Amino acid sequence: MRATDDGAALTERFEQDRPHLRAVAYRMLGSLAEADDALQEAWLRANEAGVAGVENLGGWLTTVVSRVCLNMLRSRDRRREDPLDARPGEPGSWRPGYDPEEEAVTADSVGVALLVVLDTLAPAERLAFVLHDLFAVPFDDIATLLERTPTAVRQLASRARRRVRGGTAPAAASPDLLRRRRVVEAFLAATRGGDLEALVGLLHPDVVLHADRLVVPTPEPITVSGGRTVAQGALAAMGRARFTGLALVDGAFALAMAPQGRLRLVLTFAVADDGLITGIEVVAEPDRLAAMELTVPA
Known part of the structure; x- marks a missing residue:
């Protein structure tokens, strides 16, 4: 019965937090289709792991989604040698139910320039910047996720921030x-x-x-x-x-x-x-x- 209750609580909280989790995944990946893939994978992982002993369920779900996105970014990074023109058409256009208008509106709401700069960052830099600067996740929590010290994560976010802002602000x-x-x-x-x-x-x-x-x-x-x-x-x-x-x-x-x-x-x-x-x-x-x-x- 307890396992059933835990499963129901997880399902309810995941659906409640879905907009937030999708927002995190989109900024991490730059694609709604990939963000939805990440949420599906994160749900499977969270459901398999269970929530026994989890005190901050919302924070834990953000961590699970972020870890999935980090793995996807690292996999993408290994394929960087693929030419851009090898991906014709709009992103995700081959998927059933793809809505180019929703994708465009979302990109505009986040900022096209920000998405471009985020795409140039190393996966760990992108994760540190997105979680800390855009979603106020503490460096200590990100450090656990990246298996680095809080000081190292702070430096990652700082490098990313300089790249985002550049030297043109004044x-x-x-x-x-x-x-x-x-x-x-x-x-x-x-x-x-x-x-x-x-x-x-x-x-x-x-x-x-x-x-x-x-x-x-x-x-x-x-x-x-x-x-x-x-x-x-x-x-x-x-x-x-x-x-x-x-x-x-x-x-x-x-x-x-x-x-x-x-x-x-x-x-x-x-x-x-x-x-x-x-x-x-x-x-x-x-x-x-x-x-x-x-x-x-x-």
């Missing part, structure tokens, strides 16, 4: 950079809304867009000029700007497109003193993307 308050931020945010809003006229209004009549050969892809890079032509091309290429968000790229505000937190595309902007966009550079070549310093806007 400049982000400058009037010029804030003006550029508003312009880029307006460009994103117009693109998401499919508002051609709003987009044209943000562009200088002689704006020039350069896109490298992997953006479309084409044999050669593409150059397009003229406000309306560039606006029409941006809407056609970006659709509703799904999985796209504001980022700091080499210290300037830009847009990053990153399905499943994997950086695929960056748009950088040249903005004149009058606030009109005079140039757009669209980058998809992996070597160029890897050379960019991308951090999370404040």
Whole structure:
């Protein structure tokens, strides 16, 4: 009877905590499909282990989910040599019931730039940062999970935090950079809304867009000029700007497109003193993307 009661208590608490556990798993993995896989595996492990002697059931479930996610990250890390273009389509699109709109909304709520930076961290750094900085899990608890000292875990989180914030935070308050931020945010809003006229209004009549050969892809890079032509091309290429968000790229505000937190595309902007966009550079070549310093806007 006690085992039955324990099982019922575990089931009830797991379902009660599911939104929180899914949030942890999503930030750890960057994919709703993988997060749901992690929750399923965590439930099987928790159910098998039982809850006898567990005083903090919520904290214990977070630990179980985090351990599953850590194993998934380590497995993913060993496959990093797989080329990005070996994963066509949107993340999880092959799964029954996959909802690209839910995935895009979730990515936007968390922050595309944050997901991109988290994807560059080592598994232990990502876990330490996510659990401590995003969910306020004490370093002592994370240390037990990682089998490291609290001091070592604190250092992991600190390194991750520096990578997330970068060295651009002081400049982000400058009037010029804030003006550029508003312009880029307006460009994103117009693109998401499919508002051609709003987009044209943000562009200088002689704006020039350069896109490298992997953006479309084409044999050669593409150059397009003229406000309306560039606006029409941006809407056609970006659709509703799904999985796209504001980022700091080499210290300037830009847009990053990153399905499943994997950086695929960056748009950088040249903005004149009058606030009109005079140039757009669209980058998809992996070597160029890897050379960019991308951090999370404040």
